Amino acid sequence: xxxxxxxxxxxxxxxxxxxxxxxxxxxxxxxxxxxxxxxxxxxxxxxxxxxxxxxxxxxxxxxxxxxxxxxxxxxxxxxxxxxxxxxxxxxxxxxxxxxxxxxxxxxxxxxxxxxxxxxxxxxxxxxxxxxxxxxxxxxxxxxxxxxxxxxxxxxxxxxxxxxxx
Numbered sequence: 001x002x003x004x005x006x007x008x009x010x011x012x013x014x015x016x017x018x019x020x021x022x023x024x025x026x027x028x029x030x031x032x033x034x035x036x037x038x039x040x041x042x043x044x045x046x047x048x049x050x051x052x053x054x055x056x057x058x059x060x061x062x063x064x065x066x067x068x069x070x071x072x073x074x075x076x077x078x079x080x081x082x083x084x085x086x087x088x089x090x091x092x093x094x095x096x097x098x099x100x101x102x103x104x105x106x107x108x109x110x111x112x113x114x115x116x117x118x119x120x121x122x123x124x125x126x127x128x129x130x131x132x133x134x135x136x137x138x139x140x141x142x143x144x145x146x147x148x149x150x151x152x153x154x155x156x157x158x159x160x161x162x163x164x165x
Contacts, residue, residue: 064092069160074125
């Protein structure tokens with residue numbers, strides 16, 4: 001069988017197949033693809049409706065830290081303020097829920113420290129640094145990770161606070 005004969009069978013139109021099974025191969029019309037003149041338009045990007053009465057503003061992570069640093073001092077902060085700081089950073093998208101929980105719970109009281117009252121101002125950054133040293137001494141990897149996260153976040157807030165002061 002020649003290649004032309006095989007291709008002509010593939011090019012045969014549906015009308016030829018319905019009319020006769022012994023159609024002349026040379027008279028078969030090829031199937032043509034119709035291409036549009038203009039390319040299809042791409043879907044429009046999602047744009048807010050001009051009639052929408054609500055505006056959405058997204059604050060950057062750096063702006064969230066800057067706002068927190070202007071309101072809270074990690075070197076002199078109460079327990080309730082620590083929770084508010086953690087909530088503000090979490091709601092601004094700067095920290096994860098795990099980081100929020102670590103900060104909100106605060107550094108744990110150890111045998112060498114006296115329990116702090118919730119309204120007493122304390123240096124939470126130094127307390128987390130001391131907790132990190134104890135965690136490293138105990139080789140508690142989970143606590144090391146939590147304390148490191150807290151020191152990093154509070155250190156960033158403290159450094160921004162010093163820069164804007």
